[in-house]
Amino acid sequence: MTRVIHTGDTHIGYSQYHSPVRRQDFLDAFEAVVDDAVDDGxxxxxxxxxxxxxRRPELRDLMGTISVLRRLDDAGVPFLAVVGNHESTRGGQWLDLFERLGLATRLGDEPVVAGDTAFYGLDHVPVSRRDDLDYAFADHDAEYAALVAHGLFEPFGYADWDTETVLTESDVDFDAMLLGDNHTPDTAEVAGTWVTYPGSTERASADEREGRGYNLVVFDGDAAGGDDVVEVRRRALDTRPFVFVEVELREGEGESRVRERVREYDLTDAVVHVEITGEGDPVTPAAIEEFATERGALVPRVVDRRDVETDGDVDVSFADPEDAVRDRLDEMSLSTAARDVESAVRSDTVPDANVRETVKRRVEERLDEEADLDAFDPVGPDTETDEVGGREEEANGDEAEQEPDGDGGNDESDASDEANADEPHTGESDTDESAPDPASTDGQVSMEDYL
Structure with missing residues (x-):
């Protein structure tokens, strides 16, 4: 029998809402997983x-992670991992550093046995490179086998990777696929194999309303009832509370009604999201945020989803601005990559809060592919570009980051908070901060400094 904790999408170093407290929350959640692993043996x-x-975590995040991994190592519990899209670098990976320090094992096509189960790994691979994968894995003589992978796999949300293809073309018969990237926990059976996501360990987006946690996976035919050799149990984590206050204003109601609704909740040390709908009078989001802060909220965010009505009749006639923009772009000799960025900025499928992350990821993927560097050369005016898709790191987180994160991820949706709050990343009010400020590299280190 083999018992492992299956986790992922810890997103250590994420200063959600520009809050140092939230940054620490992500490391604390990872530490809580390790605490459970040590306690449970x-x-x-x-x-x-x-x-x-x-991909360029600050020194404090690296040191914090190393400290947590040392505790796991001292307890004799191996840390087996793959590389995700958020942390992936063109050279060595941070996971390689931890492996050199004796604190982790980077999974790949060779089996790593824990208990009586052989574990293999499949790092995040951009969609454009997946046709070149041969899913060739070395043989093993363990009782069971599992593939650990990072990506958006079918049949789960935002999927762009055919799970059945992976399973049928692999040289190894896997009893389970332990996945990361999609921040929503879920389990399904594909081609006779259990496929599961543990979800993120902290809320990387306001869309991630359910509690956070991880999976305890048991490989044992008897423990699973005899019909299957894999049992997946969900375990909860005690994380930062998120409070969601929904206020539907009727005619004549306004700020006092919103305050009344906010008073109904315990906001102590919580991330608070207030959503206003209905009719009613105008409400100043900043005033409600100040009120929530006075009642103990760590981070308050208010979004007013009502249409703004104007007094009197307005008769305006003008050409379609989208057509005007397209006409102007057609006159410019933009590179394919530049047009790709432009489509991401203006796409209806990418929430405003996720544009920065989307652009960053798409450019990085092109840079990672030497064969695609021609995409940065100027081209003729009529070049066609693909529209931005709904990947997890764009729609969740990461994001996704669903993207999905996905950030699956990840990775993080809903642009309207951007109008009422001056930041976040992914999610209702989470402004992306994954790209470091080029004007300030204090505390930033590169992989080459360590390897």
Whole structure:
């Protein structure tokens, strides 16, 4: 029998809402997983990618992570992991550093045995490179086998990776696929194999309303009832409370009604999201945020979803601005990559809060592919570009970051908070901060400084 903790999408280093407290929350959640692993004496902790929120984590995040991994190592519990899209670099990976320090094992096509189960790994691979994968894995002589992978796999949300293809073309018959990237926990059976996401360990988006946690996965035919050799149990984590206050204003109601609704909740040390709908009088979001802060909220966010009505009749006639923009773009010799960025900025499918992350990821994917560097050369005016898709790191987180994160991820949707709050990243009011400010590199380190 093998018992492992399956986790992922810890996104350490994410200063959600520009809050240092929230940054610490992400490390604390990872530490809580490790605490449970040590207390339970599991055979391994299996991490399915996006350990870090950014490919250039700051020194404090690295040191904090190393400290947590040392505790796991001192307890004799191996840390087995793959590389996610958020943390992936063109050279060595941070996971390689931890492996050199004796604190982790980077999974790949060779089996790593924990208990009586062989574990293999599949790092995040951009969609454009997946046709080149041959899913060739070395043989093993363990009782069971599991593939740990980072990506958006079918049949789950935002999927762009055919799970059945992976399973049928692999040289190894897997009993389970332990996945990361999609921040929503879920389990399904594909081609006779259990496929599961543990979800993120902290809320990387206001869309992630359900409690956070991880999976305890048991490989044992008897423990699973005899019909299957895999049992997946969901375990909860005690994380930062998020409070969601929905206020539907009727005619004549306004700020006092919103305050009344906010008073109904315990806001102590919570991230608070207030959503206003209905009719009623105008409400100043900043005033409600100040009120929530006075009542103990760590981070207050208010979004007013009502249409703004104007007095009197307005008769305006003008050409379609979208047509005007397209005409002007057609006159410019933009590169394919530039047009790709432009489509992401203006796309209806990418929430405003996710534009920065979307642009960053798409440019990085092109840079990662030497064959695609021609995309940065100027081209003729009529070049066609693909529209931005709904990947997890764009729609969740990461994002996704669903993207999905996905950030699946990840990764993080809803642009309207941007109009009423001056930040976040992904999610109702989470402004992306995954790309470091080029004007300030204090505390930033590169992989080459360590390897």
């Amino acid at each position: 599991v055979d391994a902790v299996v991490h399915a990618g996006d350990l870090f929120h950014d």
